[in-house]
Amino acid sequence: MRWRARSTTSRAKERANISFFIFIMFFAVFGVIVLTELLLLERPPLASSRSRYSDDVQGWEAKGDSGAEGTDPTPPAHAPLDAVWQPVAGTRFKFFVYSAYMERRTVGAVRIIAATKTRGADTVVCRLWLLDNRTITVKARVKPIRENWNLKYSATYVLCSLKDTGVKPQETVGAAVAVMASAHTHNAPTNLLPVLDTTPKSGIEENLHVCVKPFHYSYARDDWLVEWFELNRLLGASHFYMYNGSLSAPVACLLEQYRREGLVTLLQWKLPIVSKVEIRTEGQFAAFNDCLYRSMSTAGWLLVIDVDEAVLPRRERTLPALLTALRASYNTPAKAPSAFIFRNAFFYLRWEDDADAPTPLLTSRKTRRWAAPHALKNRSKYAVRPSAAIELGNHFLWEMAPGASAVGVATDRALLHHYRMACEFGGMQCIMVPSTIDRTAHRWAEELMARVTTVKQKLDKICPA
Numbered sequence: 523m524r525w526r527a528r529s530t531t532s533r534a535k536e537r538a539n540i541s542f543f544i545f546i547m548f549f550a551v552f553g554v555i556v557l558t559e560l561l562l563l564e565r566p567p568l569a570s571s572r573s574r575y576s577d578d579v580q581g582w583e584a585k586g587d588s589g590a591e592g593t594d595p596t597p598p599a600h601a602p603l604d605a606v607w608q609p610v611a612g613t614r615f616k617f618f619v620y621s622a623y624m625e626r627r628t629v630g631a632v633r634i635i636a637a638t639k640t641r642g643a644d645t646v647v648c649r650l651w652l653l654d655n656r657t658i659t660v661k662a663r664v665k666p667i668r669e670n671w672n673l674k675y676s677a678t679y680v681l682c683s684l685k686d687t688g689v690k691p692q693e694t695v696g697a698a699v700a701v702m703a704s705a706h707t708h709n710a711p712t713n714l715l716p717v718l719d720t721t722p723k724s725g726i727e728e729n730l731h732v733c734v735k736p737f738h739y740s741y742a743r744d745d746w747l748v749e750w751f752e753l754n755r756l757l758g759a760s761h762f763y764m765y766n767g768s769l770s771a772p773v774a775c776l777l778e779q780y781r782r783e784g785l786v787t788l789l790q791w792k793l794p795i796v797s798k799v800e801i802r803t804e805g806q807f808a809a810f811n812d813c814l815y816r817s818m819s820t821a822g823w824l825l826v827i828d829v830d831e832a833v834l835p836r837r838e839r840t841l842p843a844l845l846t847a848l849r850a851s852y853n854t855p856a857k858a859p860s861a862f863i864f865r866n867a868f869f870y871l872r873w874e875d876d877a878d879a880p881t882p883l884l885t886s887r888k889t890r891r892w893a894a895p896h897a898l899k900n901r902s903k904y905a906v907r908p909s910a911a912i913e914l915g916n917h918f919l920w921e922m923a924p925g926a927s928a929v930g931v932a933t934d935r936a937l938l939h940h941y942r943m944a945c946e947f948g949g950m951q952c953i954m955v956p957s958t959i960d961r962t963a964h965r966w967a968e969e970l971m972a973r974v975t976t977v978k979q980k981l982d983k984i985c986p987a
Contacts, residue, residue: 528623597651598714602698605789607637607711607810608974612700612706613644616675616795620808622715623709623815625681626691627923628912632699632717634680635812637795637805638674640666645704648682649711650689652697659685659707667807669915675801677808679913687690695719720818728842730905731761731821734829735806735916736791742770743829748981749883751780752973753832756966758840759825764811765791767804775985810914818908826914827907830943832885833864833903834962835936844936845905860910861919861928864938866901867891867960871943872952881971884964888941893956895937898930903938939963 523903576601610617617638625633643664645739663681670676680701699973702709764786780786793805817824835844837925879886899918910926911919945952
């Protein structure tokens with residue numbers, strides 16, 4: 523019995539020793555794996571392990587002379603291109619640039635509209651070819667535009683710092699700028715942008731321009747778009763900025779006609795990043811903020827809306843008159859807001875037509891809306907002094923210049939009419955939400971009908987059916 527007891531105790535000790543050994547080996551292997559991962563993260567990526575994006579952009583790379591130290595590197599063979607998505611070569615992740623603007627309000631810099639990785643973007647520099655024949659390479663800060671839904675890629679600012687260069691921001695206007703991967707500064711760049719002026723011109727204070735997000739999915743509502751354009755023109759809009767991702771032939775013809783008349787700036791929008799999978803819808807926040815800086819020198823007000831929306835004032839006839847009155851209501855002009863936010867109300871197109879509609883236009887027929895508009899910053903849209911804005915969002919402003927402010931507008935002064943095709947939650951909103959009749963749009967109905975008729979007669983002769 524004693525021998526058996528000792529034998530049993532011995533076997534128990536052996537099992538305990540084996541278990542302890544296995545436990546130690548497990549943590550040793552785990553530690554080696556973690557240490558290896560950390561070492562790999564710290565090492566620069568090898569040429570053979572670059573992402574597919576780096577390989578894809580090799581076809582874009584210019585074959586010009588490399589800029590050695592002490593010499594002026596040459597720009598790409600092509601002239602600077604504005605409003606074209608151009609690649610930044612040598613980066614691990616997709617990196618594209620679209621436009622460049624002079625910035626002197628918050629920092630002395632060239633501000634570039636770009637799209638790249640939301641977090642952990644590649645380190646880049648900016649190379650500037652100034653009008654006085656100087657070439658400088660400066661540090662760049664990559665700053666994601668905040669409304670990105672945490673997708674892999676984001677609309678982005680690249681801020682090319684002029685600090686300690688002796689170059690004043692206004693001296694960059696008309697210059698050419700390229701964004702380059704920090705590890706490839708001796709290669710010829712694969713992008714080149716003209717630096718555009720953002721200095722507000724005199725006499726623009728009452729100019730109202732309109733900015734919309736990129737068209738996509740072969741946008742084809744040409745009849746409605748004529749009504750939308752002419753309503754906004756009656757409301758005081760004098761120019762529109764539009765981004766062509768995908769249009770039907772009739773809509774493309776319509777926009778081209780408005781462009782020829784000087785009413786539309788129509789820009790191509792072919793961003794090589796997968797919409798809704800890699801980046802927020804069509805990279806729309808790059809478009810909003812390009813529109814902001816593109817309009818800054820000529821627009822006194824910028825209205826940011828979609829093409830199924832219109833802001834209708836309740837007392838004034840036009841939006842510039844409304845905005846002027848709202849600012850004048852502040853006793854101290856210096857403290858008057860530089861942006862006004864309008865609350866949203868859905869006018870569902872599935873709801874019945876108004877039996878008293880004065881015209882067959884959609885804005886005359888669809889007068890039933892939500893009884894209680896959305897709260898501010900929820901579906902709202904806004905008008906802003908471009909020179910007072912730094913970063914635009916969809917439903918509100920993310921950042922304004924120092925000293926500038928934004929306020930909401932009471933619904934008895936103006937309301938955002940949102941003519942929405944679909945009802946939320948499987949159509950239940952159309953049934954359950956309290957509604958009311960709002961015939962504010964009838965104030966413009968007769969004049970709008972006359973303008974729409976004239977435009978459609980003209981388009982029937984020049985545009986495809």
